[in-house]
Amino acid sequence: MGPLEGLAYGFSIALMPGNVFACFIGVLVGTIVGVLPGIGPVGAMALLLPSTFAMDPATALIMLAGIYYGAMYGGSTTSILVNVPGEAGSVVTLLDGYQMTKKGRAGAALTIAAVGSFFAGTVGVLGIMLAAGWLADVAIRFGPPEYFAITLGGIVLLSRLSGGSILNAFVMVALGLALGTVGMDSISALRRFTFGSVQLAQGIELVPVIMGVYGVAEVLLLAEEGIAKTQIAKVKLRELLPTPEEWRRSTMPIARGSVVGFLTGLVPGPAAVLSTFISYTVEKKMSKTPEKFGTGMIEGVAGPEASNNGATAGAMVPLLSLGIPFSPATAILLGALVVHGLQPGPLMISQRPEVFWGFVASMYLGNLMLLILNLPLVGLFVTVLRLPQHILATLVLLLCLVGAFSLSNSFLDLWVLVIFGVFGYALRKLRVDPSPMVVALVLGPMMEKTLRQALFLTRGSVVDLVARPLSATILILAAAALFAPPLVRLVRGRGFAKPTRLIS
Amino acid sequence: MLARAVPLVLLVAAGVYLTLALRLPFGAAERPGAGFYPVIVAVFALVVALAATASAFRSAPGAEGAAAAKLDATSRRRVVISVVALAAFCLVLPWVGYPASAFAFVAVVLRYLGARWPTALVTGALSSAASYGLFATLLDVPLPRGLW
Numbered sequence: 001m002g003p004l005e006g007l008a009y010g011f012s013i014a015l016m017p018g019n020v021f022a023c024f025i026g027v028l029v030g031t032i033v034g035v036l037p038g039i040g041p042v043g044a045m046a047l048l049l050p051s052t053f054a055m056d057p058a059t060a061l062i063m064l065a066g067i068y069y070g071a072m073y074g075g076s077t078t079s080i081l082v083n084v085p086g087e088a089g090s091v092v093t094l095l096d097g098y099q100m101t102k103k104g105r106a107g108a109a110l111t112i113a114a115v116g117s118f119f120a121g122t123v124g125v126l127g128i129m130l131a132a133g134w135l136a137d138v139a140i141r142f143g144p145p146e147y148f149a150i151t152l153g154g155i156v157l158l159s160r161l162s163g164g165s166i167l168n169a170f171v172m173v174a175l176g177l178a179l180g181t182v183g184m185d186s187i188s189a190l191r192r193f194t195f196g197s198v199q200l201a202q203g204i205e206l207v208p209v210i211m212g213v214y215g216v217a218e219v220l221l222l223a224e225e226g227i228a229k230t231q232i233a234k235v236k237l238r239e240l241l242p243t244p245e246e247w248r249r250s251t252m253p254i255a256r257g258s259v260v261g262f263l264t265g266l267v268p269g270p271a272a273v274l275s276t277f278i279s280y281t282v283e284k285k286m287s288k289t290p291e292k293f294g295t296g297m298i299e300g301v302a303g304p305e306a307s308n309n310g311a312t313a314g315a316m317v318p319l320l321s322l323g324i325p326f327s328p329a330t331a332i333l334l335g336a337l338v339v340h341g342l343q344p345g346p347l348m349i350s351q352r353p354e355v356f357w358g359f360v361a362s363m364y365l366g367n368l369m370l371l372i373l374n375l376p377l378v379g380l381f382v383t384v385l386r387l388p389q390h391i392l393a394t395l396v397l398l399l400c401l402v403g404a405f406s407l408s409n410s411f412l413d414l415w416v417l418v419i420f421g422v423f424g425y426a427l428r429k430l431r432v433d434p435s436p437m438v439v440a441l442v443l444g445p446m447m448e449k450t451l452r453q454a455l456f457l458t459r460g461s462v463v464d465l466v467a468r469p470l471s472a473t474i475l476i477l478a479a480a481a482l483f484a485p486p487l488v489r490l491v492r493g494r495g496f497a498k499p500t501r502l503i504s
Numbered sequence: 505m506l507a508r509a510v511p512l513v514l515l516v517a518a519g520v521y522l523t524l525a526l527r528l529p530f531g532a533a534e535r536p537g538a539g540f541y542p543v544i545v546a547v548f549a550l551v552v553a554l555a556a557t558a559s560a561f562r563s564a565p566g567a568e569g570a571a572a573a574k575l576d577a578t579s580r581r582r583v584v585i586s587v588v589a590l591a592a593f594c595l596v597l598p599w600v601g602y603p604a605s606a607f608a609f610v611a612v613v614l615r616y617l618g619a620r621w622p623t624a625l626v627t628g629a630l631s632s633a634a635s636y637g638l639f640a641t642l643l644d645v646p647l648p649r650g651l652w
Contacts, residue, residue, distance in 0.1 A: 167555055170555075395627075397609075448541040
């Protein structure tokens, strides 16, 4: 199926009433959790995962992904109006966004953010259509050695990019990999590290871990504050229109942000967050007046807000065409598909076209809904911020508890939720990013399986394993990412090279 | 103190994990057994934990740990109560059942987060009933009902 045919077929799936409704619920929930500081899209996706078990796989994917990209729209609202990021992908937006609010241009900032997100979202879907199909065609020839190299390289890159010290990231990776070995060995059916527990033989489930680390932990942070009052700037509807000058200045940043975002999304790492920093740096560099950034430059809102939406789209490509999630959010999407017995990978696009194309078409639809939700109705979502935070926090905790139990009616999952909630809270206090652990927990079992299969194929030769052209390329790239920055620093420190500013 | 204790705990954990992994059948390179990959992971974990310990003992003590201790007493109590309530919920759920556990959980946490008792109790009752209705009745989740 060609892209156009596929898209037409996809719309016939996405426009079925049930799927339109799922898409709407997804983007609505996404916008709300995006607006609410403290509760992010990953926690919300984990919470709603059990409710998708009764749906078609395409419907489940449409709804859960809607939460993910919907949150990127909602997050900017809080950044611009309250000077608090609604979620991590909107941290950069508040630098200039809130300054615009102070100057009375909040409406313009909101509009540019929503339009930029819409543009990037639409470009991103185009990117998925082209890139996923192409990558799937290439990936069909991949064997276990290639998959092993991709998972290993992905984990290394992710650790490098996750921010904070690489040592901390590696500690998280080691923990995630070790947790991934708990339970029944998939090849020999031997029970490992279960200490005789029957429940542990199933392994440590990803979803209660994610609910704990991203749901409970975030609520515990909210709980510190107890009853908190938020100061929200008021926006009048007629102030929403940007001036022609503002439109003109935003056009190129939105276009650049979309591309930067999509490309960042393809790379393992915290794409949505990282892309906003890259886009902000790019805009500042391209600007004739970089010193004005941070005082309410519309370029500083337009670029990053486009890029985080581009990144959520880019992140779908490795998931849909290789079946490999490089972020906690796409790991949940993978989980949602696997529950239905679907294995995302190069064959999914051709074997289950209704899932792939239905999902792609739904993203066009979802972005359109989000544009409407976030512009004329922005005031409605701002009222969400007036909800008493302590009641919200408590109810989210209760939902996490019921949600974790309802996954497989297991009391063990409840304990996993609580333990990882406390652990995630401690990590935030120590400023350690938990996502390398979560991704390693998902990729670990894949890595083990492909490693063992690959060694079996090469008769135990590690050289044959890494010397295949593609494996070698990926591993060299990963090694370069790991060792190049310290080397550059070393060389620069000795004065061998002129200091060139890198994007931080 | 904390900054040095954490890597030491990691080191011990990695050691225990390695010991357990070594007891699994290792196999050979061309036919890796169930213990093959865990041993690799364990060695990686051990190296990382060693590096973390070394870096923690080289840097000045108390530099990083100070940030974690900044919470005032009320905030700390709110977090502790929430965690205790979560654990208590998991403990009593199989015996007391969902409706009562959920009610008590919401009421207690809300009260300690700063709500008044009437608000806390009413919200507890409403949310317990609503979530039970949604999950147990509509979604058929077998939430324990308890002894009554």
